[in-house]
C-alpha cells in the first residue's frame with residue numbers, strides 16, 4: 001500500500017476500518033461502506049491491506065464461528081486469534097495474569113502471592129514466569145504476543161508507562177517497565193493505574209451506554225477511576241481520580257491521622273482498609289490485616305461498625321464533590337472493603353451525595369456495586385490494552401512496516 005499514504009493513517013485509514021470489525025463483529029464490504037462512509041474502492045483497498053496482514057479474515061475462519069447459524073456470504077471479521085495479549089493485574093500482596101485473545105477476552109489465568117514492595121524486578125520476574133507458563137500451556141511462542149498490559153496500585157504516568165512516587169510500591173518510582181519487557185517481547189507495553197482498568201471494565205461490561213462513570217475503589221487504599229465520553233479520563237499527567245488523598249476537615253477537633261502518602265488527614269487515612277486495621281488494633285482487637293478486619297466487622301463488632309458508619313459519610317462527602325465536578329451517570333463501588341461491607345458504607349455515601357450535589361446531577365444518578373468484583377482489574381487491563389495495540393495510528397504503522 002506504499003502508493004496510498006492514507007492506507008495507514010487519516011480519518012479513513014485501515015485502522016478505522018479495523019475498528020469497525022473490532023467493535024461490531026463480522027461485516028460485509030457493503031456494511032463497512034455504510035458504517036464508514038467510504039467508497040467501495042477505498043474499502044476494498046483497506047480490506048486488502050488488512051487481509052494481507054492477517055488482521056482481518058473471511059468470516060467462517062474464526063475459532064468460534066458457528067456455520068450453522070447461517071452467516072451471510074461475503075463477511076469479514078477481525079482475526080482475534082492471530083496472536084495473543086498478556087495482562088497482569090498487580091495488587092499489593094497478590095497478582096493475577098491472563099492470556100487473552102486480540103479482542104481482550106480473558107482466557108487462561110494464573111495467580112501468585114507477592115509483596116509489591118519487594119520492587120519491580122522481583123515482581124516482574126514473577127509476572128514473566130507466569131506469562132511463560134501461559135504461553136507454554138497455550139502452545140503459543142513469545143512472537144505471538146501482540147501486547148503486554150499491567151495495572152498497578154499506584155500513580156501511573158500513562159504516556160511514559162512508569163509508576164511515579166507511589167505510596168506503597170517501594171522501588172518502583174519511574175522504573176522503566178517498558179524497557180524491562182522490551183528485552184523479552186517485541187510488542188507494545190501498557191501500564192495503567194488499577195482503578196482506571198477497573199472503571200473501564202465496569203463501563204464495558206455493565207454500563208456500555210453510559211458516557212460518564214465514576215469508579216470508587218475502597219480496598220486497602222482508596223482510589224477512583226473516571227470514564228468521560230466513554231473513555232478513561234486520566235487528566236494531564238495521569239493523576240486524575242486520586243480521591244484517596246484529598247484532605248478532609250472532619251471538624252471534630254481531633255488530630256488528623258498520618259496517611260501512607262506522607263500527608264495527614266487524607267480520605268484514605270480515615271476510610272480505607274488499612275485505616276480500619278489501624279483503628280481496630282488501637283481498640284485492642286487482634287487483627288492481622290484487612291481480611292481479618294473485615295471478617296471481624298462481618299461479625300457485628302461495634303468498633304468496626306462505628307468505623308464503617310463514619311467511613312461511609314466521609315467517602316460520601318468526597319463522592320459528592322466528585323459528582324458535582326464530573327456529573328457521572330453511575331458511581332460503581334468496588335474493592336475489597338466495598339465488597340465485604342458495602343451495605344454499611346452505601347447508606348452514608350448515598351446520604352451525603354444526595355444532600356450535597358445538585359438535583360440535576362443526582363436525579364438519574366445510580367450508585368451500584370461492582371459487577372465484576374475482583375476480576376475488574378484484569379478484565380479492564382485486557383480491554384484497555386486491546387485498544388492501545390489496535391489504535392488506528394498503530395495499525396497504520398503495523399501495515400506500513
Ligand SMILES: [Zn+2]
Nearest residue numbers: 245259261266
Ligand atoms: Zn494520603
